[in-house]
Amino acid sequence: MRFRAKIVDLACLNHFSRIINTIAKLAKTCILRLTVCKLYFILSDKVANGGASMWCELSQGNFFDEFQMEGVAAEHNEIYLELVPENLSRALKTAQNAKAVKIKLTNKHCPCLSVAVELPSLSSSSRIVTHDIPVGVIPRRMWNDFREPSVPDFDVSIYLPALKTMKSVVERMKNLSNFIVIEANLSGEMNLKIETDLVSVTTHFKDLGNPPWASEDGCQSSAQDRDLESMAEACIDIKKLQQLLAGQQVNPTKALCNIVRKRIVHFILLHEEVSLQYFIPAVA
Amino acid sequence: LSRIGDELYLEPTESGLSLRAVNSSRSAFASFLFAPLFFQLYEPGSAGPDTELFRCKVHMKSFLGIFRSLPSLEKSVGKCLILLKPRANRLVLQLHCKYGVTKTHNLAFQECERLQAVFDTQRCASRLCAPARVLAEAVVHFPLTLAEVTLGTCPGGKISLRNYVEEEAEPSKTMVTELWLAEDEFQSVAVAPGSHITFCLKEFRGLLSFAEASNLPLTIHFDEPGRPVIFTLDDTVLEVHLVLATLSDLESNSQSPSTNGVSHLPAPSDDFPDDLESYMVAMETSEGGLEGPHSPTFPLRIPRPADCEPEEEEE
Numbered sequence: 266m267r268f269r270a271k272i273v274d275l276a277c278l279n280h281f282s283r284i285i286n287t288i289a290k291l292a293k294t295c296i297l298r299l300t301v302c303k304l305y306f307i308l309s310d311k312v313a314n315g316g317a318s319m320w321c322e323l324s325q326g327n328f329f330d331e332f333q334m335e336g337v338a339a340e341h342n343e344i345y346l347e348l349v350p351e352n353l354s355r356a357l358k359t360a361q362n363a364k365a366v367k368i369k370l371t372n373k374h375c376p377c378l379s380v381a382v383e384l385p386s387l388s389s390s391s392r393i394v395t396h397d398i399p400v401g402v403i404p405r406r407m408w409n410d411f412r413e414p415s416v417p418d419f420d421v422s423i424y425l426p427a428l429k430t431m432k433s434v435v436e437r438m439k440n441l442s443n444f445i446v447i448e449a450n451l452s453g454e455m456n457l458k459i460e461t462d463l464v465s466v467t468t469h470f471k472d473l474g475n476p477p478w479a480s481e482d483g484c485q486s487s488a489q490d491r492d493l494e495s496m497a498e499a500c501i502d503i504k505k506l507q508q509l510l511a512g513q514q515v516n517p518t519k520a521l522c523n524i525v526r527k528r529i530v531h532f533i534l535l536h537e538e539v540s541l542q543y544f545i546p547a548v549a
Numbered sequence: 550l551s552r553i554g555d556e557l558y559l560e561p562t563e564s565g566l567s568l569r570a571v572n573s574s575r576s577a578f579a580s581f582l583f584a585p586l587f588f589q590l591y592e593p594g595s596a597g598p599d600t601e602l603f604r605c606k607v608h609m610k611s612f613l614g615i616f617r618s619l620p621s622l623e624k625s626v627g628k629c630l631i632l633l634k635p636r637a638n639r640l641v642l643q644l645h646c647k648y649g650v651t652k653t654h655n656l657a658f659q660e661c662e663r664l665q666a667v668f669d670t671q672r673c674a675s676r677l678c679a680p681a682r683v684l685a686e687a688v689v690h691f692p693l694t695l696a697e698v699t700l701g702t703c704p705g706g707k708i709s710l711r712n713y714v715e716e717e718a719e720p721s722k723t724m725v726t727e728l729w730l731a732e733d734e735f736q737s738v739a740v741a742p743g744s745h746i747t748f749c750l751k752e753f754r755g756l757l758s759f760a761e762a763s764n765l766p767l768t769i770h771f772d773e774p775g776r777p778v779i780f781t782l783d784d785t786v787l788e789v790h791l792v793l794a795t796l797s798d799l800e801s802n803s804q805s806p807s808t809n810g811v812s813h814l815p816a817p818s819d820d821f822p823d824d825l826e827s828y829m830v831a832m833e834t835s836e837g838g839l840e841g842p843h844s845p846t847f848p849l850r851i852p853r854p855a856d857c858e859p860e861e862e863e864e
Contacts, residue, residue, distance in 0.1 A: 352724045359690045375721040388733040394690050397725040 266402075268299055268344055268370040271331040278366055281328045282357040283514045284321070284539055289350040290512030291319055291543065296403060296411050299334050299344040302326070306350070307411045316546040317505050320413055327538040337405055344370070345403035345411065348378065356380040356396035364391060376400050414544060417531055419523035420497035422478060423449040425532075426470045428520060431457075432510035434468045439503050441466065444548060447506075447522070447530055448498030451475050456496070459503070476521050497526040499547035509543050517541075551609045552755035553577050553791075558606045558664045559633070559640070561593035566631075569664045570609070576794035577752045578666035587786035589628070603633060605658040607640055615642050615654050625650075633658075666792045670779050673770035675740035677708065681760035681767050683734050688754060690728055697796070698753075700771070700778075701745030706732050708740075713747045713796070736766055746771045747796035748778050756780055756791045763787075774798045 272278045288295060288306045298305040303324055310318035325332045336342035360366050360382040371379045377397040384392040403411075425431060434457060438445055442459040449455040453474050458467040509532060523531040525547075532543040550557060554570035554577075561567075565587065569580040585591040593602050616622060622644075630643040639655035646652060670676075687710055691698060697713035711727040714720065732738050760767045760782050770779040775797025782789040 355692060355724070356726070386731070386734060388731045390731045390733075392687075392728065392730060392734075394726065394728040399721050399723065 266335060266337050266344055266370070268334045268368075269331070270325070270329045270333070270368045272328060272366045272368075273330045273364075275362070277328045277330075278357070278360060278363065280538070282354070282360070284323065285350055285354045285357060286514060287512040287541070288319075288321060289354040290508055291317075292350060294347060294349055295319070297346045297348055297400075298411065299346070300336075301334055301342060309410055310544065310546070315502055315505060317502075318414060318544045320542040321539065323539040341405055341408075343408075345408055346370075346376075346378070347401035347403055348398060352396070352398040353378070353380070356382070356398060359394070360384070370400075371397070373397060376402050414542070417523060417525050417529055419531065420526045421449045421451055422476050422521060422523045423451075423453065423455055424474045424476060425520040425522055426455065426473060428510055428513050428516060432507070432513075435503065435507050435510055438466060438468075439507050443503055444500050445503040445506060446498050446500045447524060448496040449473075449522075449524055450496045451493045454496075476519075497524045499524055499527055499530050501530055501545045501547055505545045509545075550579055550581065551613055553579050553752050555609050556606045557609045557612050558604065558661060559631075559658075560604045560663065561602050561633075563593060563602075566591070566593070571664055571666070572752070577749065578664070578790075578792045579752070579756070580790050582788040584786045584788075594633075604661055604663060605633065605640060606661045606664075607656045607658045611656050612642075615644070666777070668777050668779050668790075668792050670770040670781065673772045673776075673779065675702070675744050675771050676737070676768060677735055677740060678737040678766055678768040679730075679735040681757060681763075681765060683730065684767055685757050685761050687728050687730060688750070688757060690726055691750065695750050697747050698750045699745055699747040700769070702740045702742060703729065704742070706738075708732070708735070708738070744771070744773075746774055746778050748793040752791065752793055753780065756782070756789070759789070771795070 272281060292306075292308045296305075296307040296309070298307055303322055305323075306319065306321040308317070308319035310316050334342070334344065336344055357366070357380070360380075362385065364383045364385055366383070367381045369379045369381070371377050373379075376399070378400050380396045380398065382394045382396075384394065386392040435445065438457065438459045441464060442461050444459070446458040446460075447455070448458070453472050455470045455473055456467050457470075459465065513534065515536065517534040517536050519533070519535040521533050523533070525531075527547050529547055530545050532541075532545070534541045534543075550568060550570040553572050555573075556570065558569040558571075559566065560569065562582075565582050565584040567580050567582045569578070571578045625646045626644050627647065628645040630641070630645070632641040632643065638657070640658045642654040642656065644652040644654075688698075691710075691712055695712050696715075699709075699711045699713050701709045701711070703709055707729040709727055709729050712725060714723050714725065757767070763782070763784070765782045765784055768781045768783075770781065774795055776795065777792050778795050780789075780791040780793075
């Protein structure tokens with residue numbers, strides 16, 4: 266099992282760092298899955314995460330100048346590692362003007378992702394900083410725990426309002442309540458509501474637009490029959506929503522959410538080179 | 550000085566005014582000696598045959614509070630007078646400002662013994678001198694919360710800085726960061742090969758930001774682990790010393806060299822495309838067998854049975 270990759274282009278490096286920073290804000294520990302073509306950051310919906318789960322996928326070719334990977338076995342040419350994304354974020358933070366960054370899977374006192382950063386210096390040789398980030402190797406028998414979650418059978422799918430606006434609304438609401446209700450309908454309207462003993466606040470968004478999902482037999486075809494005005498709502502932990510919004514460092518190309526009434530809210534944020542899905546379960 | 554201790558010691562001497570501080574565990578000491586020429590007027594007072602020049606200490610916060618906002622001080626203050634009369638019970642700080650305004654601060658003080666750390670830079674086996682900027686750029690790669698850092702000299706002549714991992718910390722959970730500086734980044738290098746010391750980063754950062762602001766080169770004098778490390782800054786009117794205790798090998802003996810202490814691995818080579826490559830190859834291949842002399846101060850690393858899934862990474 267081996268992995269080595271190299272980034273030389275500064276723009277790619279900065280972009281990659283921003284993605285890691287976003288992941289670090291969403292999960293204290295997560296799984297990094299490496300395949301020949303892609304990297305995935307996965308958080309599975311264990312109770313410890315408050316039930317939230319995450320699936321982030323990027324094509325390695327968009328970031329790395331070199332990328333070589335050999336999985337555990339030929340038929341299972343993948344590597345699953347458990348790591349603390351904050352460590353990776355820290356390692357990349359001071360590499361902003363690096364000449365090159367190499368990432369390698371090594372085995373020192375324990376399995377590590379070693380990040381070696383070559384920095385410019387006034388002397389004849391470059392400065393080198395290495396960061397050894399301890400990782401846990403996930404054995405193959407556990408890989409099934411980290412499969413890509415399927416898109417739930419949602420009641421409403423709607424594009425999100427400008428994330429910056431949504432973030433400032435949610436941040437203020439967070440001071441008043443621990444839970445927030447997201448509701449939306451198929452007419453492009455969304456409300457964010459909080460309600461406590463003392464106060465209730467609702468912010469209304471309209472003209473958001475609803476993404477067209479390809480209709481499949483059975484599920485979505487009844488969309489025509491559904492009342493376009495009726496709201497589907499879910500009450501979720503406001504902190505999780507705030508973390509998701511606060512972690513976005515760049516505006517996504519597309520941002521939408523799928524709501525399963527009283528069950529789960531599924532957020533999809535798409536950028537040119539990376540897609541992020543975040544599932545927040547509804548509280549009882 | 551406020552990063553070190555809560556009390557500011559003022560010691561006037563014939564060679565200038567010395568401001569000093571020490572931390573509560575007595576593991577850090579700093580002194581700033583301002584030569585008489587630094588001042589418009591300097592009168593240390595008279596010392597009789599039986600009496601020494603008067604010394605006192607004041608609360609750091611009280612003293613700092615007077616100089617709180619540097620930008621506005623620079624704009625409004627013309628002169629600052631520091632006055633201590635032996636029989637007075639207050640240290641007087643007077644700021645003479647624009648428009649005839651005078652602000653007088655009277656600080657309570659305590660008489661005190663001479664505060665002096667025992668050190669001698671001449672007795673240090675190793676010395677490094679570098680522009681403050683180089684060291685500041687090196688230290689930026691370590692988190693602000695990091696307590697201690699290990700400075701070491703590598704076989705290839707490079708100088709390394711590595712975060713110190715405490716005994717109690719679990720090695721499989723702790724990130725290790727190491728940085729190498731080439732000899733020619735330093736203004737002078739006179740070090741005993743294979744030497745290393747571990748000291749507290751927090752106090753060092755404080756001195757580093759002062760050095761950067763004053764654009765002065767910083768000299769590091771060190772010896773064996775356990776003996777203090779001395780950082781000095783020199784200019785015509787100011788002499789600064791920061792003395793920090795270092796971890797002795799006795800305390801670090803039980804640790805394996807891979808989690809603490811200098812890396813006995815070759816520093817990265819100088820060929821550009823192979824810089825990282827050969828270094829990382831060496832990192833991996835040296836895991837099983839040690840190369841170079843065994844350090845007399847660290848126990849041999851005992852290879853652990855493979856208790857985790859992957860085999861040794863090959864290259």
